[in-house]
Amino acid sequence: MSDETNPFKNAQKQLDTAAEVMGLDRNAHAILREPEREIHVHIPVRMDSGQTKVLEGFRVQYNDARGPFKGGIRFHPKENIDTVRALAAWMTWKCSLANIPFGGGKGGIVFDPKSVSEREMEAISRGYIRAIGKFIGPEVDIPAPDVYTTPQIMAWMADEYQKLVGHNAPGVVTGKPLEVGGSEGRFDSTALGGMYVLREAAKYKKIDLKKARIAIQGFGNAGRYALELSKSMFGSKVVAISDSSGGVYDPNGLDIEKLERYKDSGKELKNYAVGEKVGNEKLLELDVDVLIPAAIENQITKDNAGKIKAKILLELANGPVTPEADPILFENGVFDLPDFLVNSGGVIGSYFEWVQNLYNYYWTREEVYGKLDKIISKSFKDTIDTQNAYKAKGKSIDPRTAAYIIAIDRVSKAMKLRGWY
Ligand code: NAD
Numbered sequence: 001m002s003d004e005t006n007p008f009k010n011a012q013k014q015l016d017t018a019a020e021v022m023g024l025d026r027n028a029h030a031i032l033r034e035p036e037r038e039i040h041v042h043i044p045v046r047m048d049s050g051q052t053k054v055l056e057g058f059r060v061q062y063n064d065a066r067g068p069f070k071g072g073i074r075f076h077p078k079e080n081i082d083t084v085r086a087l088a089a090w091m092t093w094k095c096s097l098a099n100i101p102f103g104g105g106k107g108g109i110v111f112d113p114k115s116v117s118e119r120e121m122e123a124i125s126r127g128y129i130r131a132i133g134k135f136i137g138p139e140v141d142i143p144a145p146d147v148y149t150t151p152q153i154m155a156w157m158a159d160e161y162q163k164l165v166g167h168n169a170p171g172v173v174t175g176k177p178l179e180v181g182g183s184e185g186r187f188d189s190t191a192l193g194g195m196y197v198l199r200e201a202a203k204y205k206k207i208d209l210k211k212a213r214i215a216i217q218g219f220g221n222a223g224r225y226a227l228e229l230s231k232s233m234f235g236s237k238v239v240a241i242s243d244s245s246g247g248v249y250d251p252n253g254l255d256i257e258k259l260e261r262y263k264d265s266g267k268e269l270k271n272y273a274v275g276e277k278v279g280n281e282k283l284l285e286l287d288v289d290v291l292i293p294a295a296i297e298n299q300i301t302k303d304n305a306g307k308i309k310a311k312i313l314l315e316l317a318n319g320p321v322t323p324e325a326d327p328i329l330f331e332n333g334v335f336d337l338p339d340f341l342v343n344s345g346g347v348i349g350s351y352f353e354w355v356q357n358l359y360n361y362y363w364t365r366e367e368v369y370g371k372l373d374k375i376i377s378k379s380f381k382d383t384i385d386t387q388n389a390y391k392a393k394g395k396s397i398d399p400r401t402a403a404y405i406i407a408i409d410r411v412s413k414a415m416k417l418r419g420w421y
Helices: 007-022 026-032 081-098 118-135 151-165 189-205 221-234 256-264 280-284 326-331 345-359 365-392 399-418
Strands: 037-046 052-063 069-075 104-109 141-145 213-217 237-243 246-249 276-278 290-293 312-314 335-337
Touching (some): 007 081, 052 081, 052 118, 052 141, 069 081, 081 399, 104 118, 104 141, 118 151, 141 345, 189 345, 221 237, 221 256, 246 280, 326 335, 345 365, 365 399
Parallel strands (some): 069 104, 312 335
Antiparallel strands (some): 052 104, 246 276
16 A cells, blocks of 8 residues: 555644644643554354455554544454544544534454355344444443445344443444444435535535536445435436446436346346446546546546546545645645534434434434434535635644634634643
8 A cells, every 4th residue: 555545644644734733732642643442352253154255454543532422333354454444533523513422443354245145244233243242332432334235234233232232222333224323314414414515515516416426435334325316306317327337427427226127136236227337436636517526436546537527526535635645636726515514414413323222213304314414414514615714824734733723713712721731
Protein backbone atom coordinates (compact mmCIF):
# COMPACT_ATOMS: atom_id res chain seq x y z
CA MET A 1 0.00 0.00 0.00
CA SER A 2 1.56 3.32 -1.05
CA ASP A 3 1.40 6.29 1.27
CA GLU A 4 -1.24 7.98 -0.92
CA THR A 5 -3.53 4.97 -0.69
CA ASN A 6 -2.88 4.05 2.95
CA PRO A 7 -6.18 5.24 4.44
CA PHE A 8 -4.81 5.67 7.96
CA LYS A 9 -1.88 7.79 6.76
CA ASN A 10 -4.49 9.84 4.88
CA ALA A 11 -6.68 10.19 7.96
CA GLN A 12 -3.62 11.37 9.93
CA LYS A 13 -2.69 13.84 7.16
CA GLN A 14 -6.19 15.29 7.16
CA LEU A 15 -6.01 15.70 10.93
CA ASP A 16 -2.55 17.34 10.67
CA THR A 17 -3.79 19.80 8.04
CA ALA A 18 -6.74 20.89 10.15
CA ALA A 19 -4.64 20.94 13.35
CA GLU A 20 -2.20 23.33 11.72
CA VAL A 21 -4.90 25.69 10.42
CA MET A 22 -6.76 25.82 13.76
CA GLY A 23 -3.62 25.92 15.91
CA LEU A 24 -4.60 22.76 17.83
CA ASP A 25 -2.91 22.17 21.18
CA ARG A 26 0.00 19.79 20.45
CA ASN A 27 -0.92 17.45 23.31
CA ALA A 28 -4.47 17.07 22.02
CA HIS A 29 -3.04 16.57 18.52
CA ALA A 30 -0.73 13.78 19.74
CA ILE A 31 -3.64 11.92 21.41
CA LEU A 32 -5.87 12.31 18.35
CA ARG A 33 -3.26 10.93 15.90
CA GLU A 34 -3.56 7.39 17.32
CA PRO A 35 -6.40 5.03 18.34
CA GLU A 36 -7.03 4.47 22.04
CA ARG A 37 -7.28 0.69 21.69
CA GLU A 38 -6.95 -1.99 19.00
CA ILE A 39 -8.33 -5.47 19.42
CA HIS A 40 -6.87 -8.13 17.13
CA VAL A 41 -8.61 -11.49 17.17
CA HIS A 42 -8.43 -14.87 15.47
CA ILE A 43 -11.83 -16.50 15.17
CA PRO A 44 -12.12 -20.28 14.81
CA VAL A 45 -15.07 -21.16 12.57
CA ARG A 46 -16.35 -24.64 11.78
CA MET A 47 -16.97 -24.61 8.02
CA ASP A 48 -19.60 -26.74 6.23
CA SER A 49 -16.80 -29.08 5.09
CA GLY A 50 -16.11 -29.96 8.74
CA GLN A 51 -12.77 -28.13 8.61
CA THR A 52 -12.07 -25.33 11.11
CA LYS A 53 -10.92 -22.08 9.54
CA VAL A 54 -9.28 -19.37 11.61
CA LEU A 55 -10.29 -15.88 10.48
CA GLU A 56 -8.51 -12.67 11.40
CA GLY A 57 -10.61 -9.83 12.80
CA PHE A 58 -10.12 -6.34 14.21
CA ARG A 59 -11.93 -3.82 16.33
CA VAL A 60 -10.34 -0.40 16.58
CA GLN A 61 -11.60 1.90 19.34
CA TYR A 62 -10.34 5.30 18.32
CA ASN A 63 -11.62 7.83 20.84
CA ASP A 64 -14.43 7.85 23.40
CA ALA A 65 -14.07 11.30 24.95
CA ARG A 66 -17.59 12.30 23.83
CA GLY A 67 -19.39 8.97 24.33
CA PRO A 68 -19.17 5.22 23.62
CA PHE A 69 -17.15 4.09 20.59
CA LYS A 70 -19.39 3.71 17.56
CA GLY A 71 -18.79 2.27 14.12
CA GLY A 72 -19.54 -0.42 11.57
CA ILE A 73 -18.09 -3.84 10.84
CA ARG A 74 -16.82 -4.79 7.38
CA PHE A 75 -16.40 -8.24 5.90
CA HIS A 76 -13.81 -8.04 3.14
CA PRO A 77 -11.01 -10.26 1.80
CA LYS A 78 -8.66 -7.26 1.65
CA GLU A 79 -9.59 -5.86 5.07
CA ASN A 80 -6.54 -4.63 6.93
CA ILE A 81 -5.72 -2.81 10.13
CA ASP A 82 -4.86 0.50 8.45
CA THR A 83 -8.25 0.71 6.75
CA VAL A 84 -10.02 -0.11 10.00
CA ARG A 85 -7.93 2.48 11.88
CA ALA A 86 -8.78 5.15 9.32
CA LEU A 87 -12.46 4.32 9.40
CA ALA A 88 -12.41 4.43 13.21
CA ALA A 89 -10.78 7.87 13.13
CA TRP A 90 -13.32 9.10 10.58
CA MET A 91 -16.15 7.81 12.79
CA THR A 92 -14.79 9.95 15.63
CA TRP A 93 -14.95 13.06 13.44
CA LYS A 94 -18.30 12.07 11.98
CA CYS A 95 -20.03 11.68 15.36
CA SER A 96 -18.45 14.87 16.61
CA LEU A 97 -19.44 16.92 13.55
CA ALA A 98 -23.02 15.62 13.88
CA ASN A 99 -22.79 16.54 17.56
CA ILE A 100 -24.16 13.17 18.70
CA PRO A 101 -22.79 11.67 21.94
CA PHE A 102 -20.52 8.98 20.47
CA GLY A 103 -16.84 8.48 19.94
CA GLY A 104 -15.44 6.52 17.00
CA GLY A 105 -14.63 2.88 16.31
CA LYS A 106 -14.64 0.36 13.47
CA GLY A 107 -14.29 -3.38 12.96
CA GLY A 108 -13.59 -5.87 10.25
CA ILE A 109 -13.08 -9.54 9.48
CA VAL A 110 -10.75 -10.64 6.70
CA PHE A 111 -12.63 -13.06 4.44
CA ASP A 112 -14.62 -13.13 1.23
CA PRO A 113 -18.30 -12.92 2.23
CA LYS A 114 -19.32 -14.20 -1.21
CA SER A 115 -17.49 -17.48 -0.57
CA VAL A 116 -19.41 -18.70 2.51
CA SER A 117 -22.80 -20.31 3.13
CA GLU A 118 -25.47 -18.69 5.30
CA ARG A 119 -24.67 -21.03 8.18
CA GLU A 120 -20.97 -20.21 7.93
CA MET A 121 -21.82 -16.48 7.83
CA GLU A 122 -23.80 -16.84 11.07
CA ALA A 123 -20.96 -18.77 12.71
CA ILE A 124 -18.44 -16.09 11.68
CA SER A 125 -20.67 -13.26 12.95
CA ARG A 126 -21.28 -14.95 16.30
CA GLY A 127 -17.60 -15.94 16.62
CA TYR A 128 -16.54 -12.33 16.14
CA ILE A 129 -18.86 -11.14 18.91
CA ARG A 130 -17.60 -13.87 21.30
CA ALA A 131 -14.05 -12.70 20.52
CA ILE A 132 -14.67 -8.99 21.19
CA GLY A 133 -17.63 -9.36 23.58
CA LYS A 134 -15.74 -8.12 26.66
CA PHE A 135 -14.90 -4.86 24.93
CA ILE A 136 -18.31 -3.84 23.58
CA GLY A 137 -21.74 -2.97 25.05
CA PRO A 138 -24.45 -0.29 24.80
CA GLU A 139 -22.40 2.01 27.05
CA VAL A 140 -18.98 0.95 25.74
CA ASP A 141 -18.81 0.32 22.00
CA ILE A 142 -21.70 -0.15 19.58
CA PRO A 143 -21.02 -1.90 16.24
CA ALA A 144 -23.20 -1.47 13.12
CA PRO A 145 -23.34 -2.64 9.49
CA ASP A 146 -20.90 -1.51 6.81
CA VAL A 147 -19.59 -3.05 3.58
CA TYR A 148 -21.05 -6.57 3.14
CA THR A 149 -22.70 -6.70 6.56
CA THR A 150 -26.49 -6.80 6.72
CA PRO A 151 -29.39 -6.37 9.18
CA GLN A 152 -29.52 -10.18 9.54
CA ILE A 153 -25.85 -10.20 10.55
CA MET A 154 -26.57 -7.44 13.10
CA ALA A 155 -29.44 -9.55 14.50
CA TRP A 156 -27.07 -12.53 15.01
CA MET A 157 -24.44 -10.29 16.56
CA ALA A 158 -26.91 -8.64 18.97
CA ASP A 159 -28.28 -12.07 19.90
CA GLU A 160 -24.81 -13.47 20.59
CA TYR A 161 -23.95 -10.51 22.83
CA GLN A 162 -27.26 -10.82 24.72
CA LYS A 163 -26.53 -14.52 25.32
CA LEU A 164 -23.06 -13.64 26.61
CA VAL A 165 -24.33 -11.07 29.12
CA GLY A 166 -27.52 -12.94 29.96
CA HIS A 167 -30.01 -10.12 29.51
CA ASN A 168 -31.77 -8.09 26.87
CA ALA A 169 -29.47 -5.38 25.49
CA PRO A 170 -30.45 -4.59 21.89
CA GLY A 171 -28.60 -1.24 22.06
CA VAL A 172 -25.28 -3.12 21.71
CA VAL A 173 -25.57 -3.14 17.91
CA THR A 174 -27.42 -0.86 15.50
CA GLY A 175 -28.71 -1.52 11.99
CA LYS A 176 -30.87 -4.39 13.28
CA PRO A 177 -34.09 -5.52 11.58
CA LEU A 178 -37.23 -3.79 12.93
CA GLU A 179 -38.46 -6.98 14.63
CA VAL A 180 -35.47 -7.08 16.99
CA GLY A 181 -35.15 -3.43 17.94
CA GLY A 182 -34.25 -1.76 14.66
CA SER A 183 -35.38 1.76 13.88
CA GLU A 184 -37.75 2.96 11.21
CA GLY A 185 -35.84 4.83 8.53
CA ARG A 186 -32.41 3.38 9.41
CA PHE A 187 -31.71 1.63 6.12
CA ASP A 188 -31.97 4.59 3.83
CA SER A 189 -30.66 7.05 6.42
CA THR A 190 -27.13 7.21 4.93
CA ALA A 191 -28.29 8.09 1.43
CA LEU A 192 -31.18 10.22 2.71
CA GLY A 193 -28.80 12.22 4.90
CA GLY A 194 -26.55 12.65 1.85
CA MET A 195 -29.54 13.93 -0.11
CA TYR A 196 -30.37 16.49 2.59
CA VAL A 197 -26.76 17.68 2.32
CA LEU A 198 -27.08 17.79 -1.47
CA ARG A 199 -30.27 19.86 -1.16
CA GLU A 200 -28.49 22.37 1.10
CA ALA A 201 -25.37 22.41 -1.10
CA ALA A 202 -27.39 23.04 -4.26
CA LYS A 203 -29.25 25.86 -2.53
CA TYR A 204 -25.95 27.37 -1.43
CA LYS A 205 -24.39 27.05 -4.89
CA LYS A 206 -27.64 28.03 -6.65
CA ILE A 207 -27.83 24.82 -8.66
CA ASP A 208 -31.28 23.66 -9.76
CA LEU A 209 -31.40 19.96 -8.86
CA LYS A 210 -34.42 19.40 -11.08
CA LYS A 211 -32.16 20.02 -14.06
CA ALA A 212 -29.10 18.32 -12.59
CA ARG A 213 -27.28 15.34 -14.12
CA ILE A 214 -25.92 12.91 -11.54
CA ALA A 215 -23.37 10.07 -11.73
CA ILE A 216 -23.13 7.49 -8.95
CA GLN A 217 -20.29 5.04 -8.35
CA GLY A 218 -21.51 1.98 -6.43
CA PHE A 219 -24.81 0.12 -6.33
CA GLY A 220 -24.94 -1.08 -2.72
CA ASN A 221 -26.95 0.21 0.20
CA ALA A 222 -25.60 3.76 -0.19
CA GLY A 223 -25.53 3.99 -4.01
CA ARG A 224 -28.87 2.36 -4.62
CA TYR A 225 -30.83 4.61 -2.28
CA ALA A 226 -28.96 7.62 -3.69
CA LEU A 227 -30.17 6.56 -7.13
CA GLU A 228 -33.80 6.29 -5.99
CA LEU A 229 -33.80 9.46 -3.89
CA SER A 230 -32.10 11.67 -6.52
CA LYS A 231 -35.13 11.11 -8.65
CA SER A 232 -37.91 10.96 -6.05
CA MET A 233 -36.75 13.96 -3.98
CA PHE A 234 -35.44 16.31 -6.66
CA GLY A 235 -36.45 14.90 -10.05
CA SER A 236 -32.76 14.87 -11.06
CA LYS A 237 -31.50 12.75 -13.92
CA VAL A 238 -29.12 9.95 -12.96
CA VAL A 239 -27.07 9.50 -16.12
CA ALA A 240 -24.53 6.93 -14.91
CA ILE A 241 -24.12 4.28 -12.23
CA SER A 242 -21.68 1.43 -11.66
CA ASP A 243 -20.97 -1.62 -9.53
CA SER A 244 -17.64 -3.40 -9.08
CA SER A 245 -17.94 -4.92 -12.59
CA GLY A 246 -18.32 -1.59 -14.42
CA GLY A 247 -21.07 0.88 -15.24
CA VAL A 248 -23.71 2.19 -17.60
CA TYR A 249 -24.12 5.68 -19.01
CA ASP A 250 -27.09 7.25 -20.74
CA PRO A 251 -26.98 11.03 -21.21
CA ASN A 252 -30.81 11.05 -21.37
CA GLY A 253 -31.12 9.53 -17.89
CA LEU A 254 -31.27 5.91 -16.77
CA ASP A 255 -34.49 3.98 -16.17
CA ILE A 256 -34.20 3.42 -12.42
CA GLU A 257 -36.86 0.72 -12.03
CA LYS A 258 -35.44 -1.29 -14.88
CA LEU A 259 -31.95 -1.03 -13.44
CA GLU A 260 -33.12 -2.12 -10.00
CA ARG A 261 -34.99 -5.10 -11.40
CA TYR A 262 -31.86 -6.08 -13.30
CA LYS A 263 -29.64 -5.83 -10.20
CA ASP A 264 -32.22 -7.67 -8.09
CA SER A 265 -31.89 -10.63 -10.43
CA GLY A 266 -28.29 -10.88 -9.22
CA LYS A 267 -26.59 -9.75 -12.45
CA GLU A 268 -23.60 -7.46 -12.89
CA LEU A 269 -23.89 -4.05 -14.56
CA LYS A 270 -21.15 -4.79 -17.08
CA ASN A 271 -23.68 -7.00 -18.89
CA TYR A 272 -26.58 -4.51 -18.76
CA ALA A 273 -27.76 -3.97 -22.31
CA VAL A 274 -29.12 -0.40 -22.09
CA GLY A 275 -26.99 2.77 -22.58
CA GLU A 276 -23.25 3.00 -23.11
CA LYS A 277 -20.75 1.02 -21.07
CA VAL A 278 -18.61 3.15 -18.81
CA GLY A 279 -15.70 1.97 -16.68
CA ASN A 280 -15.49 2.97 -13.03
CA GLU A 281 -12.67 5.42 -13.75
CA LYS A 282 -14.37 7.09 -16.70
CA LEU A 283 -17.61 7.42 -14.73
CA LEU A 284 -15.84 9.77 -12.32
CA GLU A 285 -14.76 12.04 -15.16
CA LEU A 286 -18.16 12.42 -16.84
CA ASP A 287 -19.55 15.88 -17.53
CA VAL A 288 -22.19 15.94 -14.77
CA ASP A 289 -23.43 18.43 -12.17
CA VAL A 290 -23.20 16.05 -9.22
CA LEU A 291 -20.81 13.14 -8.74
CA ILE A 292 -21.58 10.69 -5.92
CA PRO A 293 -18.83 8.20 -5.10
CA ALA A 294 -20.71 5.55 -3.09
CA ALA A 295 -18.43 2.49 -3.29
CA ILE A 296 -14.90 2.33 -1.89
CA GLU A 297 -11.96 4.52 -0.86
CA ASN A 298 -9.18 6.11 -2.97
CA GLN A 299 -11.18 6.68 -6.14
CA ILE A 300 -10.16 10.30 -6.72
CA THR A 301 -6.41 10.79 -6.44
CA LYS A 302 -3.86 13.34 -7.65
CA ASP A 303 -3.89 11.50 -11.02
CA ASN A 304 -7.55 12.06 -11.88
CA ALA A 305 -8.61 14.97 -9.62
CA GLY A 306 -7.90 17.46 -12.42
CA LYS A 307 -10.32 15.60 -14.68
CA ILE A 308 -13.36 15.84 -12.40
CA LYS A 309 -15.98 18.01 -14.10
CA ALA A 310 -18.77 17.79 -11.51
CA LYS A 311 -19.76 21.01 -9.73
CA ILE A 312 -20.68 19.17 -6.52
CA LEU A 313 -18.76 16.11 -5.32
CA LEU A 314 -20.88 14.36 -2.72
CA GLU A 315 -18.71 11.83 -0.86
CA LEU A 316 -21.22 9.19 0.17
CA ALA A 317 -18.50 6.50 0.44
CA ASN A 318 -15.84 6.68 3.13
CA GLY A 319 -12.47 8.03 1.96
CA PRO A 320 -13.12 8.27 -1.81
CA VAL A 321 -10.83 11.33 -2.18
CA THR A 322 -7.14 11.27 -1.19
CA PRO A 323 -5.48 14.26 0.56
CA GLU A 324 -3.31 14.83 -2.54
CA ALA A 325 -6.47 15.29 -4.60
CA ASP A 326 -8.04 17.82 -2.20
CA PRO A 327 -6.08 20.95 -3.24
CA ILE A 328 -6.53 20.15 -6.94
CA LEU A 329 -10.32 19.89 -6.54
CA PHE A 330 -10.42 23.04 -4.41
CA GLU A 331 -8.41 25.05 -6.94
CA ASN A 332 -10.65 23.86 -9.76
CA GLY A 333 -13.74 25.04 -7.89
CA VAL A 334 -15.24 21.57 -7.32
CA PHE A 335 -17.51 21.87 -4.26
CA ASP A 336 -16.27 18.70 -2.53
CA LEU A 337 -18.34 17.79 0.52
CA PRO A 338 -16.47 15.45 2.85
CA ASP A 339 -17.49 11.89 3.62
CA PHE A 340 -17.89 12.39 7.36
CA LEU A 341 -20.48 15.09 6.69
CA VAL A 342 -22.25 13.55 3.68
CA ASN A 343 -22.63 9.98 4.95
CA SER A 344 -23.22 10.85 8.61
CA GLY A 345 -26.94 10.07 8.12
CA GLY A 346 -26.04 6.41 8.72
CA VAL A 347 -24.64 6.98 12.17
CA ILE A 348 -27.29 9.58 12.99
CA GLY A 349 -29.89 6.89 12.16
CA SER A 350 -27.91 4.49 14.35
CA TYR A 351 -27.94 7.03 17.15
CA PHE A 352 -31.74 7.19 16.93
CA GLU A 353 -31.93 3.38 17.03
CA TRP A 354 -29.69 3.28 20.12
CA VAL A 355 -31.73 5.96 21.92
CA GLN A 356 -34.97 4.07 21.14
CA ASN A 357 -33.40 0.82 22.41
CA LEU A 358 -32.33 2.46 25.66
CA TYR A 359 -35.79 3.97 26.16
CA ASN A 360 -37.74 0.99 24.79
CA TYR A 361 -39.88 3.58 23.05
CA TYR A 362 -40.08 3.68 19.28
CA TRP A 363 -40.59 6.51 16.79
CA THR A 364 -42.34 6.75 13.43
CA ARG A 365 -40.40 6.98 10.18
CA GLU A 366 -41.48 10.62 9.77
CA GLU A 367 -40.09 11.48 13.21
CA VAL A 368 -36.79 9.81 12.32
CA TYR A 369 -36.52 11.63 8.97
CA GLY A 370 -37.41 14.99 10.52
CA LYS A 371 -34.79 14.64 13.26
CA LEU A 372 -32.19 13.46 10.73
CA ASP A 373 -32.83 16.45 8.46
CA LYS A 374 -32.40 18.87 11.37
CA ILE A 375 -29.10 17.38 12.56
CA ILE A 376 -27.41 16.95 9.18
CA SER A 377 -28.57 20.30 7.77
CA LYS A 378 -27.08 21.92 10.87
CA SER A 379 -23.78 20.08 10.22
CA PHE A 380 -23.72 21.45 6.66
CA LYS A 381 -24.43 24.97 7.94
CA ASP A 382 -21.75 24.70 10.65
CA THR A 383 -19.24 23.60 7.99
CA ILE A 384 -20.01 26.49 5.65
CA ASP A 385 -20.09 29.01 8.52
CA THR A 386 -16.64 27.81 9.64
CA GLN A 387 -15.28 27.96 6.09
CA ASN A 388 -16.58 31.52 5.75
CA ALA A 389 -15.29 32.54 9.20
CA TYR A 390 -11.77 31.43 8.17
CA LYS A 391 -12.15 33.22 4.83
CA ALA A 392 -12.98 36.40 6.70
CA LYS A 393 -9.69 35.94 8.60
CA GLY A 394 -7.85 35.63 5.27
CA LYS A 395 -7.50 31.81 5.35
CA SER A 396 -9.03 29.97 2.43
CA ILE A 397 -9.94 26.42 3.50
CA ASP A 398 -11.94 23.66 1.82
CA PRO A 399 -15.15 22.21 3.35
CA ARG A 400 -13.27 19.12 4.57
CA THR A 401 -10.83 21.19 6.62
CA ALA A 402 -13.71 23.29 7.98
CA ALA A 403 -15.61 20.16 9.04
CA TYR A 404 -12.45 18.74 10.62
CA ILE A 405 -11.91 21.93 12.61
CA ILE A 406 -15.41 21.70 14.11
CA ALA A 407 -15.08 18.00 14.92
CA ILE A 408 -11.56 18.19 16.33
CA ASP A 409 -12.42 21.22 18.43
CA ARG A 410 -15.35 19.38 20.07
CA VAL A 411 -13.34 16.22 20.80
CA SER A 412 -10.37 18.23 22.11
CA LYS A 413 -12.59 20.26 24.42
CA ALA A 414 -14.15 17.05 25.79
CA MET A 415 -10.69 15.54 26.37
CA LYS A 416 -9.50 18.73 28.08
CA LEU A 417 -12.54 18.84 30.39
CA ARG A 418 -12.02 15.17 31.24
CA GLY A 419 -8.40 15.92 32.08
CA TRP A 420 -6.77 13.81 29.35
CA TYR A 421 -4.19 16.50 28.60
P1 NAD B 1 -22.33 -2.24 -0.15
O1 NAD B 1 -21.49 -3.41 0.15
O2 NAD B 1 -23.80 -2.34 0.05
O3 NAD B 1 -22.09 -1.78 -1.67
C1 NAD B 1 -20.84 -1.50 -2.22
C2 NAD B 1 -21.06 -1.26 -3.72
O4 NAD B 1 -19.81 -0.81 -4.29
C3 NAD B 1 -21.46 -2.49 -4.52
O5 NAD B 1 -22.40 -2.12 -5.49
C4 NAD B 1 -20.17 -2.91 -5.22
O6 NAD B 1 -20.41 -3.59 -6.44
C5 NAD B 1 -19.56 -1.55 -5.46
N1 NAD B 1 -18.11 -1.58 -5.69
C6 NAD B 1 -17.18 -2.33 -5.06
N2 NAD B 1 -15.96 -2.08 -5.59
C7 NAD B 1 -16.14 -1.14 -6.54
C8 NAD B 1 -15.28 -0.46 -7.42
N3 NAD B 1 -13.96 -0.71 -7.46
N4 NAD B 1 -15.83 0.45 -8.24
C9 NAD B 1 -17.15 0.69 -8.25
N5 NAD B 1 -18.01 0.08 -7.45
C10 NAD B 1 -17.51 -0.82 -6.60
O7 NAD B 1 -21.73 -1.04 0.69
P2 NAD B 1 -22.47 0.29 1.16
O8 NAD B 1 -23.04 0.04 2.49
O9 NAD B 1 -23.29 0.83 0.06
O10 NAD B 1 -21.19 1.24 1.38
C11 NAD B 1 -20.59 1.96 0.30
C12 NAD B 1 -19.72 3.06 0.89
O11 NAD B 1 -20.53 3.89 1.70
C13 NAD B 1 -18.58 2.56 1.78
O12 NAD B 1 -17.48 3.43 1.65
C14 NAD B 1 -19.16 2.67 3.17
O13 NAD B 1 -18.17 2.77 4.15
C15 NAD B 1 -19.96 3.93 3.01
N6 NAD B 1 -21.00 4.07 4.02
C16 NAD B 1 -22.09 3.23 4.08
C17 NAD B 1 -23.03 3.39 5.07
C18 NAD B 1 -24.27 2.55 5.12
O14 NAD B 1 -25.12 2.83 5.98
N7 NAD B 1 -24.45 1.57 4.28
C19 NAD B 1 -22.87 4.39 6.03
C20 NAD B 1 -21.76 5.24 5.96
C21 NAD B 1 -20.84 5.05 4.94
